[in-house]
Amino acid sequence: MDDENRLLLSGDEAIALAARHAGVALGAGYPGTPSTEILEHFARLGGRAQWSPNEKVALEVAIGAAFGGARAMATMKHVGLNVASDPLFTVAYTGVAGALVIVSADDPGMHSSQNEQDNRRYAVAAGVPMLEPSDSQEAYDFMRAAIEISERWKTPVLLRATTRVCHSYSVVRPGPRRDTPNAASFVRDLPGRVMVPGHARPAHRRLRQKLSEMAEWNEDCALNRLVPGGPSLGIIASGISFMHAREAAPQASVLKLGFTHPLPMRKIAAFAAGVQSCVVIEEGDPYLADAIRAAGIAVGAKPEMYRFGELDVARVRRILRGDISPESAPPPGKPPQLCEACSYRVVFESLRRQNCIVAGDIGCYTLGALKPFEAMDSCVCMGASLGVGLGLRHVLPPDQACRVVSVIGDSTFVHSGISGLVEMAYNPPPNGHVVIILDNATTAMTGHQEHPGTGRNLSHEPAAKLVLEDMARACGIRRVQVIEPRSGSDAFDHALAEALKSRQLAVIIARRPCILIARQLKEYEQRDSEQPRPCHENGEPCPAAV
Amino acid sequence: MKTENPARPPCNIVVAGLGGQGVLAATDIIAEVALRAGFDVKKSEIKGMSQRGGSVSCDIRFGAHILSPMVPAGEADFLLALEAAQLEPNRHLLRPGGVTIEPSAIDAGRLPQKKMLNVALLGALSARLPLAEPDWLEAVGAAFAPKFFEENRRAFLLGRASQENHD
Numbered sequence: 158m159d160d161e162n163r164l165l166l167s168g169d170e171a172i173a174l175a176a177r178h179a180g181v182a183l184g185a186g187y188p189g190t191p192s193t194e195i196l197e198h199f200a201r202l203g204g205r206a207q208w209s210p211n212e213k214v215a216l217e218v219a220i221g222a223a224f225g226g227a228r229a230m231a232t233m234k235h236v237g238l239n240v241a242s243d244p245l246f247t248v249a250y251t252g253v254a255g256a257l258v259i260v261s262a263d264d265p266g267m268h269s270s271q272n273e274q275d276n277r278r279y280a281v282a283a284g285v286p287m288l289e290p291s292d293s294q295e296a297y298d299f300m301r302a303a304i305e306i307s308e309r310w311k312t313p314v315l316l317r318a319t320t321r322v323c324h325s326y327s328v329v330r331p332g333p334r335r336d337t338p339n340a341a342s343f344v345r346d347l348p349g350r351v352m353v354p355g356h357a358r359p360a361h362r363r364l365r366q367k368l369s370e371m372a373e374w375n376e377d378c379a380l381n382r383l384v385p386g387g388p389s390l391g392i393i394a395s396g397i398s399f400m401h402a403r404e405a406a407p408q409a410s411v412l413k414l415g416f417t418h419p420l421p422m423r424k425i426a427a428f429a430a431g432v433q434s435c436v437v438i439e440e441g442d443p444y445l446a447d448a449i450r451a452a453g454i455a456v457g458a459k460p461e462m463y464r465f466g467e468l469d470v471a472r473v474r475r476i477l478r479g480d481i482s483p484e485s486a487p488p489p490g491k492p493p494q495l496c497e498a499c500s501y502r503v504v505f506e507s508l509r510r511q512n513c514i515v516a517g518d519i520g521c522y523t524l525g526a527l528k529p530f531e532a533m534d535s536c537v538c539m540g541a542s543l544g545v546g547l548g549l550r551h552v553l554p555p556d557q558a559c560r561v562v563s564v565i566g567d568s569t570f571v572h573s574g575i576s577g578l579v580e581m582a583y584n585p586p587p588n589g590h591v592v593i594i595l596d597n598a599t600t601a602m603t604g605h606q607e608h609p610g611t612g613r614n615l616s617h618e619p620a621a622k623l624v625l626e627d628m629a630r631a632c633g634i635r636r637v638q639v640i641e642p643r644s645g646s647d648a649f650d651h652a653l654a655e656a657l658k659s660r661q662l663a664v665i666i667a668r669r670p671c672i673l674i675a676r677q678l679k680e681y682e683q684r685d686s687e688q689p690r691p692c693h694e695n696g697e698p699c700p701a702a703v
Numbered sequence: 704m705k706t707e708n709p710a711r712p713p714c715n716i717v718v719a720g721l722g723g724q725g726v727l728a729a730t731d732i733i734a735e736v737a738l739r740a741g742f743d744v745k746k747s748e749i750k751g752m753s754q755r756g757g758s759v760s761c762d763i764r765f766g767a768h769i770l771s772p773m774v775p776a777g778e779a780d781f782l783l784a785l786e787a788a789q790l791e792p793n794r795h796l797l798r799p800g801g802v803t804i805e806p807s808a809i810d811a812g813r814l815p816q817k818k819m820l821n822v823a824l825l826g827a828l829s830a831r832l833p834l835a836e837p838d839w840l841e842a843v844g845a846a847f848a849p850k851f852f853e854e855n856r857r858a859f860l861l862g863r864a865s866q867e868n869h870d
Contacts (some may be wrong), residue, residue: 163738165734165735165738165744165746268749292745292772320749321747321772321773324747324748324749325745325746325747325748325772326734326744326745326746326747326748326772327743327744327745327746327769327772328738328743328744397771397772400770400771400772401770401771401773403770403771404770404771404775469771469773469775469776470771470773470775471775471776471777487776487792487795488791488792488793488795489792490757490758490760490789490792491721491756491757491758491788491789492757492758493722493755493756493757494755494756494757495755496755496756521755524755
């Protein structure tokens with residue numbers, strides 16, 4: 158056994174290592190469980206990685222890099238791809254000059270997400286090829302393969318992983334080959350890159366042609382493999398479901414699909430014909446089962462109850478037995494809560510005391526919806542607190558409307574709250590509105606990543622800083638206050654009461670660094686005070702600071 | 704360890720605790736030692752909420768060939784709880800005859816530092832696993848700052864000695 162070359166890596170780390178070995182020139186993304194560690198690890202390995210304000214910008218930056226002939230990746234959690242879906246659908250038409258891999262980390266069972274959407278649907282909807290790894294070795298191998306497929310067909314590729322692939326560790330033997338990609342260089346291609354209707358119509362036809370060529374190529378592709386077994390039961394599986402299925406039914410023949418869009422239907426038909434009964438084992442939506450049945454191939458599929466939550470070995474055994482009896486719920490663990498010393502506690506106590514109707518958002522502070530505060534009335538998606546709060550203000554009777562407050566975190570505000578603030582100034586509700594930006598100087602929930610408002614980049618080095626109060630004023634909000642929420646002080650409570658009473662458009666920035674990073678922040682400040690600061694304009698040291 | 708019977712089922716371990724107690728550090732060490740012994744290893748963790756004081760658990764499996772990264776309910780050989788209250792919510796994961804290792808196994812008064820409970824419990828677990836003591840100590844050493852090694856070594860051996868008369 159070659160022990161020298163065995164690494165125990167998470168799926169995320171394996172994707173990062175493969176990107177490094179493939180010569181990926183740029184990785185961009187926005188933090189989101191379970192995808193966050195990909196870019197962090199890529200940066201640790203010496204790759205050029207950056208947090209963008211949101212996933213749409215991240216994908217657009219990666220598209221630009223790939224238009225320039227480089228190899229690029231964009232990483233995000235499943236709901237992040239909703240934000241990035243606008244560029245996704247059209248870059249499928251334009252294609253790329255270099256390589257572009259979009260990593261979507263889905264979260265079946267919602268360990269840390271607001272929904273459990275199945276992003277395999279995006280591959281079909283946008284018309285992009287999709288690979289699904291089932292462990293860290295495949296995460297490594299499939300990332301390398303995704304780059305090759307992207308360059309071969311000049312198409313973006315979706316690498317779709319899930320929590321149990323991203324956050325499970327398994328043994329990886331990296332490939333010996335290190336790629337040296339072509340140098341980036343711009344080649345003008347107006348009809349290929351400028352998607353006006355006259356160019357987009359033929360581009361759509363080219364896309365469908367590519368997809369049919371890829372489907373043909375996929376029939377003999379090594380990313381799909383057959384695990385021989387007995388003739389009675391055949392299982393078709395992809396991703397982590399493959400591992401559960403192999404363990405649940407060791408005697409079954411298994412067709413393991415790695416390249417899952419466009420599907421190799423002839424290979425699937427031949428497999429199904431060679432076994433007495435054939436069943437699809439997949440987590441989430443019945444994506445494979447629906448597609449295979451639509452192609453006229455008779456296969457069994459899981460009962461509807463197994464669409465919900467993750468699969469595991471026990472649930473796959475139940476599916477194979479046809480067991481649809483109710484499942485026993487696992488005993489409840491201890492729910493998470495806002496840290497004892499979290500300054501957000503002061504804010505939620507105040508919101509509760511003043512009987513506010515709170516349009517909430519995504520982050521640590523969503524825990525304000527739980528006991529003992531129960532001071533949040535909605536949480537939809539990143540940035541929704543602004544629009545939802547405004548909509549409530551517009552239609553509710555005045556006694557209710559005047560109690561509506563939008564609450565959003567600093568990183569989430571930069572992600573997609575700014576346009577909500579523009580909306581607020583442009584279409585003000587009759588009795589004003591109050592927005593609270595909870596600024597703890599980090600993206601706390603996902604593990605303390607930087608964002609444009611922290612003034613540090615992904616590697617915690619100094620960068621241009623977006624000043625939230627300046628941003629709010631630039632959007633046209635006149636009443637902007639910055640307050641440090643401290644327990645024992647009624648300053649925040651007072652400011653909130655005054656803002657509500659004013660019936661103006663108000664932004665209150667509750668600013669206090671997350672207690673979990675207080676020590677690190679001191680270290681960064683110390684380090685930065687000893688180094689010349691880079692100038693915002695050109696990245697050179699400012700003459701004044703040297 | 705490489706002469707292990709390949710048909711032997713995997714060794715399944717679940718480590719449970721609360722955010723901040725060192726669940727992930729403990730499981731990193733187990734996985735590292737099993738990897739050094741030449742086994743196939745998989746480890747699955749759920750850590751999205753781990754810093755907010757909620758329940759954290761981590762599955763580790765090692766053997767000749769591991770498939771699912773998650774320990775199936777009712778098939779855990781060991782349940783290691785860093786906090787006694789996390790035992791019951793996870794007990795359904797244990798197989799009949801499976802072993803629990805909990806804080807009461809350790810004489811807390813003899814721990815060099817209170818926060819080294821996780822290392823002491825690893826010591827207790829180690830007494831029941833086919834993995835070599837020097838590999839354990841090396842992995843413990845690599846997981847923490849060198850200045851804590853001597854104290855961690857004592858915590859580990861305290862835990863290991865606590866299981867001397869098992870079975």
